[in-house]
Amino acid sequence: MSGAGITAGTGTGARKRSLLLALPAVLATAAMLLFLLSPPASAAPPRIPSLSTAQYELGRLTVAAEGSTAGYSRDLFPHWRSSGGCTARQTVLKRDGSNVVVNSNCQPTSGTWYSQYDGVTLSAAGDVDIDHVIPLAEAWRSGASSWTTSKRGDFANDLYWPQLIAVSAGSNRSKGDQDPADWQPRTAYRCTYAKMWIHVKYHWNLKVDSAEKSALQSMLNTYC
Numbered sequence: 635m636s637g638a639g640i641t642a643g644t645g646t647g648a649r650k651r652s653l654l655l656a657l658p659a660v661l662a663t664a665a666m667l668l669f670l671l672s673p674p675a676s677a678a679p680p681r682i683p684s685l686s687t688a689q690y691e692l693g694r695l696t697v698a699a700e701g702s703t704a705g706y707s708r709d710l711f712p713h714w715r716s717s718g719g720c721t722a723r724q725t726v727l728k729r730d731g732s733n734v735v736v737n738s739n740c741q742p743t744s745g746t747w748y749s750q751y752d753g754v755t756l757s758a759a760g761d762v763d764i765d766h767v768i769p770l771a772e773a774w775r776s777g778a779s780s781w782t783t784s785k786r787g788d789f790a791n792d793l794y795w796p797q798l799i800a801v802s803a804g805s806n807r808s809k810g811d812q813d814p815a816d817w818q819p820r821t822a823y824r825c826t827y828a829k830m831w832i833h834v835k836y837h838w839n840l841k842v843d844s845a846e847k848s849a850l851q852s853m854l855n856t857y858c
Contacts, residue, residue, distance in 0.1 A: 678730065679767070679796035679830060685858045688829040691836035692850055700843045701775040710783055711770045713790035722791040722798065723764045730800035731759075750826070751805035751819040763806040766790065767797050767827075768834050771811035776840040795837050796830040814853060815845040821857065828853035 683691070714721040720728070720740035727742050728734050734745035742759040749756060756762050768776075770790060778786055792798065809817045819827050828850050835842060842850070 679799050680794065681833070682796050682826060683829050683833045685825075685829070685854065688832045688858075689854060692832045692847065692854070695832070695835055695847065696841045697844055697847055698841045700841075700846075701777075701779060703771055703775060705779065706771055706774045708770055710786055711773075711778075711790035712783065712787040713770075715787065715791040722793060725793060726764045726798045726800050727759055727762060731762075747800050749802035749805055750799065750823045751801045751809070753820055753822075754802045754804070756802060761803060762800050763803045765799050765801045765806045765809065767799060767830050768838075768840065769809070769811035772813055773838070773840060776835070776842070778838075778840065789838060792834075792838075795834050797834045799830075813843075813846045813849070815843075815849040818849075818853065824853050824856075825858035828857070 714723045716722075717725070724736070724740045724742070727745075727747070728736060728740075731742065731745040731747045734742050736742050745757075745759065747756045747759075747762045748754075749762075751765075766773075770778075770786075773786075773789060778789065781789075789797070805819070809819075814828065814831060818824050832850055834840075
């Protein structure tokens with residue numbers, strides 16, 4: 635009887651030790667599955683309008699031929715202004731990323747960013763571009779050429795309207811300074827992109843050309 639008891643006890647202890655040894659691996663596997671099954675970090679510029687609001691604003695944008703880029707320079711749109719210890723770029727990186735950790739200078743040292751333009755997930759802040767939804771050159775051609783440098787700086791650092799978004803460098807390069815008549819993001823984001831574009835142009839009183847307006851209307855009709 636005592637021998638049987640010792641054997642049983644030893645067997646139970648061994649099983650417990652095996653379970654304890656296996657627990658870290660089980661937890662690690664569970665964590666990995668949770669990461670893989672979780673939705674990606676989603677860039678979320680503020681104040682994206684409803685469809686009805688975007689449609690209303692699109693109908694009230696001034697339609698005019700696009701102006702020239704003569705005299706344009708990015709230096710005329712001073713950007714990545716600092717506020718509260720963070721630049722506008724750093725603020726968007728923190729806002730649009732997931733699990734973002736920053737250092738004492740507000741620079742992200744880790745995190746992930748999901749580029750809505752092309753569906754790419756990025757894990758290094760240096761690989762992330764902050765896109766101006768209305769490109770600076772496009773703004774210049776649409777009315778900003780007559781603004782003061784101070785106002786252009788406000789536009790280039792606009793964190794209030796949906797004008798800045800964290801995206802992949804590749805998608806940002808592909809877009810360049812093109813309007814929606816010539817470039818659009820992946821299909822799943824076209825509704826949101828059109829609404830952001832319209833909202834920013836409306837609140838900054840920028841013009842649209844006829845092809846641009848037609849493309850925006852088509853995006854609202856097709857993807858929203």
